[in-house]
Amino acid sequence: MIEIDAADDPRLADYRDLRDVQLRQHLEAEHGLFIAEGEKVVRRAVEAGFEPRSFLMAPRWLEGLDDVLSGSGAPVYVVPEALAEEVTGFHVHRGALASLHRRPLPSVEEVVAGARSVLVLEDVVDHTNVGAIFRCGAALGFDAVLVAPRCADPLYRRSIKVGMGAVFTTPWTRLPDWYDALPALSRAGFTTVALTLAPDATAIEDAVAGVDRLALVLGSEGHGLSPRWEESADRRAIIPMAAGIDSLNVAAAAAVACYVAARRSGTAPGG
Amino acid sequence: MIEIDAADDPRLADYRDLRDVQLRQHLEAEHGLFIAEGEKVVRRAVEAGFEPRSFLMAPRWLEGLDDVLSGSGAPVYVVPEALAEEVTGFHVHRGALASLHRRPLPSVEEVVAGARSVLVLEDVVDHTNVGAIFRCGAALGFDAVLVAPRCADPLYRRSIKVGMGAVFTTPWTRLPDWYDALPALSRAGFTTVALTLAPDATAIEDAVAGVDRLALVLGSEGHGLSPRWEESADRRAIIPMAAGIDSLNVAAAAAVACYVAARRSGTAPGG
Numbered sequence: 358m359i360e361i362d363a364a365d366d367p368r369l370a371d372y373r374d375l376r377d378v379q380l381r382q383h384l385e386a387e388h389g390l391f392i393a394e395g396e397k398v399v400r401r402a403v404e405a406g407f408e409p410r411s412f413l414m415a416p417r418w419l420e421g422l423d424d425v426l427s428g429s430g431a432p433v434y435v436v437p438e439a440l441a442e443e444v445t446g447f448h449v450h451r452g453a454l455a456s457l458h459r460r461p462l463p464s465v466e467e468v469v470a471g472a473r474s475v476l477v478l479e480d481v482v483d484h485t486n487v488g489a490i491f492r493c494g495a496a497l498g499f500d501a502v503l504v505a506p507r508c509a510d511p512l513y514r515r516s517i518k519v520g521m522g523a524v525f526t527t528p529w530t531r532l533p534d535w536y537d538a539l540p541a542l543s544r545a546g547f548t549t550v551a552l553t554l555a556p557d558a559t560a561i562e563d564a565v566a567g568v569d570r571l572a573l574v575l576g577s578e579g580h581g582l583s584p585r586w587e588e589s590a591d592r593r594a595i596i597p598m599a600a601g602i603d604s605l606n607v608a609a610a611a612a613v614a615c616y617v618a619a620r621r622s623g624t625a626p627g628g
Numbered sequence: 629m630i631e632i633d634a635a636d637d638p639r640l641a642d643y644r645d646l647r648d649v650q651l652r653q654h655l656e657a658e659h660g661l662f663i664a665e666g667e668k669v670v671r672r673a674v675e676a677g678f679e680p681r682s683f684l685m686a687p688r689w690l691e692g693l694d695d696v697l698s699g700s701g702a703p704v705y706v707v708p709e710a711l712a713e714e715v716t717g718f719h720v721h722r723g724a725l726a727s728l729h730r731r732p733l734p735s736v737e738e739v740v741a742g743a744r745s746v747l748v749l750e751d752v753v754d755h756t757n758v759g760a761i762f763r764c765g766a767a768l769g770f771d772a773v774l775v776a777p778r779c780a781d782p783l784y785r786r787s788i789k790v791g792m793g794a795v796f797t798t799p800w801t802r803l804p805d806w807y808d809a810l811p812a813l814s815r816a817g818f819t820t821v822a823l824t825l826a827p828d829a830t831a832i833e834d835a836v837a838g839v840d841r842l843a844l845v846l847g848s849e850g851h852g853l854s855p856r857w858e859e860s861a862d863r864r865a866i867i868p869m870a871a872g873i874d875s876l877n878v879a880a881a882a883a884v885a886c887y888v889a890a891r892r893s894g895t896a897p898g899g
Contacts, residue, residue, distance in 0.1 A: 493880050496873045521874045596887070598767045603792045605883060609764050612880035613887045616867070 358419075358426075358433045364443040368434060371456035372413050375445040375514060382510070389459045391512040396421050398522045399455045403429060405525035407457040415441055418452035459512060462530045465503060469545060472500035472528070473570055474618060477542070477549070479505045479586055480577040481607060487511055488519030489608035490575065495523040497612070498619035499573075502529040505538065539574065539589045547572040551582055551590035552614055554604055561614055564594035565621040573618050578607050629690075629697075629704045635714040639705060642727035643684050646716040646785060653781070660730045662783040667692050669793045670726045674700065676796035678728040686712055689723035730783060733801040736774060740816065743771035743799070744841055745889060748813070748820070750776045750857055751848040752878060758782055759790030760879035761846065766794040768883070769890035770844075773800040776809065810845065810860045818843040822853055822861035823885055825875055832885055835865035836892040844889050849878050 361369065371390055374380050385391055390410055393402040396418060403409060409431035412422070415438045419426070426433050442448050469475055476494045481487050487509045494502060504511060508531070511517075511524045532538045539549045550564050551574040558564075565571060574590055576582030587593065596613050598604065605613070632640065642661055645651050656662055661681055664673040670693060674680060680702035683693070686709045690697070697704050712720050740746055747765045752758050758780045765773060775782060779802075782788075782795045803809045810820045821835050822845040829835075836842060845861055847853030858864065867884050869875065876884065 489877065489880060492874065493876055496869045496876050497884075498870050519877075523873070599769050602767045602794070603763065605764055605767050606760065606790075608880060609760060609883035612876060612883045613768075616884045616887070 358435055360435050362436070362440065364440055368411070368432070369413065369436075369444050371410060372441075372444050372454055373446075376447050378513075381513070385459075385510075385513075390456050391459055391517070392514040393455045393457060393522075394449065394453075394514055394518050396453050398517060399453045400425050401522035401525055402455060402457055402517075405522070407460070407525065410456040410458060412453065412455045413441065413444075414453040415449075422453055463528070465530060465532060465541075466545075468501045468503065468528045468530045469542075469547070474499045475542075475547065475570075475572045476502045476611070476615070477505075477532075477538070477572050477574045478502065478508045479575065479582055480507045481575065482509050483578055484509050484513045484515040485519050486578060486606070486608045487513075488516040488521075488524070490611045491516070491520040491523040491527055491529075493608070493612045493615050495520075495527050497615040499615055500528070502527055503538075503542075503572075504529065504531050506532060506535050536585060537589075539572070539586055539591075542572045543591055546570050548592065549574055549590040550592045550594050550618075551587055552576070552610060553582060553587055553593045553595060555587070555593055555595065558593040558595035560597050561594040561617050564592045565618045567622060571618055571621070573614055575607060575611055575614075629706055631706050633707070633711065635711055639682070639703070640684065640707075640715050642681060643712075643715050643725055644717075647718050649784075652784070656730075656781075656784075661727050662730055662788070663785040664726045664728060664793075665720065665724075665785055665789050667724050669788060670724045671696050672793035672796055673726060673728055673788075676793070678731065678796065681727040681729060683724065683726045684712065684715075685724040686720075693724055734799070736801060736803060736812075737816075739772045739774065739799045739801045740813075740818070745770045746813075746818065746841075746843045747773045747882070747886070748776075748803075748809070748843050748845045749773065749779045750846065750853055751778045752846065753780050754849055755780050755784045755786040756790050757849060757877070757879050758784075759787040759792075759795070761882045762787070762791040762794040762798055762800075764879070764883045764886050766791075766798050768886040770886055771799070773798055774809075774813075774843075775800065775802050777803060777806050807856060808860075810843070810857055810862075813843045814862055817841050819863065820845055820861040821863045821865050821889075822858055823847070823881060824853060824858055824864045824866060826858070826864055826866065829864040829866035831868050832865040832888050835863045836889045838893060842889055842892070844885055846878060846882055846885075 393399045409429050412433045547570045548568045549572045664670045683704045818841045819839045820843045
C-alpha cells in the first residue's frame, strides 16, 4: 500500500486522462492494459482471473476491497480524492480503479466452440453501446460475442462499466478478417442473421425460428451494417416497428433481438 | 436574425449552462421553457406545434433550418461556435438550439383516452433513460406515457435528444398523485403490470397475455419500483434472465417488455 501525493508521480501513468479516448487507446494498446472502475467491477475483473498491474483509490474504498487487494501482489496506490480527479480527469464516483493486464485474445474457433447463440458486432462505435450489448447478451442467454476489426473496444473502461463486467465472463474475440467474417461463420455451421432496417427483411421472430446455431449480426449506430455484411449474411431480419418512428437505438434493438432469438425453437418451423 | 458577439448578452439567458442540471431545472420551470438541440429535433418540436421563444445557432446551421426559422416569428440569435460553447457550457455538435414554450400538461384522463397500451414510469432518474423509453414506446406501438411525480423530466434537453423527439408526438403527462396512481389506472379499466426482479413474478409474456388495456409499469434504475407500486399493481412480471447475471438496464428492459407487450393477444388465453 503506497500513499502518493503528487499528480505527476510516474507510478500513476496507467490512470492518466481517462476521458481522453484517443490518448487512452494508444496507451492501453501499447502497454497491454485496461482499466476497471468501481468496486464491483474491479472485484469481478480480478475474480475472472485478470492480473492486476496496480490499484488506485481514495482511502475510504480500501476496506470494501480488502480481500481483493490483499490477495493480489500488485501495488495499491492510495491518493486523496482530489488527486485522483486531477490524474484521471474526472470525479471517480465509485472510488476504486484498477489497471489490469490484457490477455491474448482467443481464436474465433475457440470462442464459438460449443456456442449455440453468438452475437456479432460490426462497427459499433460507442463504448456505452458495446457494454450494453455484452450485458444484454449475457442476461438473455447468448454464449459468445465476436467483434469486427473496427468495432469499439469491449475492454475500454466505459464498455466494461456499462456492461457491469459481462465482458469478463463472456467468451469473445476480435474477428481477424472483416470481408469474409460472415461466410466463415456460415461454413462453421452458424446461420448468420443480420439485423437491418431494410423493409423487405423478415420479422426477427420468423428469421430465427428453427435456427440451430445462430450468429446474430448487429451494425453501427449511424448507418447500420455495411453492404458487404448485409449481403453476405444468410438472412436479413427486422424488428417490426410503428411507421414514421425512428428506429430503436442499437442497444435497445439488441435487447429485443436477443430476447426473441434466445427463445427460438431449436427445430425447423413445423419440424 | 440577430448577430450576438458577447457571451453575457441577456438575450441568451435561456441557453446558459445547459449541462448544469440543477440550474436548468429551476430556470426551465420558472420560465416555462425547454430546449431542443439539433436540426432534426428543433424541426420536430416546431412541427409538433410548440411555440419557439428563440433560436440560437452558428451561421452554418441557418440554411438547413431556413423554412422553420422563416415560418416562426421568434428571434434567431446567430453566434460564432466558440461563443455558443461559452454560453451553453459544451460543444454543440449538431449546431442548432431552440428555446420553446412548455404547454400545460393534459390530464391523465385525456392522455389515456382511447389508449390500448400505456407506459408508466415511476422514478426513472436518468434523462437518457427517459428519452430512450419514450423512443422505444413509440417505435414498438405504445400509445401514451405517464410519469410519476419524481420521474425525470421528459422535456429536459437530453431526454428529448435521446428520444429523437418522441416526447413531442407521444401523449404524456405527469401523474398528480403517487400513492394511488396504479389503483386509479385499474379503476379506469387498465390492467397494471409492474416489471420487477422478484423471483416469483410471472414471465412478461404470460403476464400480458390476454390483457386488453395495458399499463406497463417501470421503476427506478437503482432499486426498481417502490414497495407501494409493486404491491398495488394488478400483476408483477419479470423478463426471464440467465442466472447470476445483473439485470438488464431499465432502457433495455423497457425495449424487451414493450416488444412483448405490443404483440400480446387481445383476448384472454384460451378465450
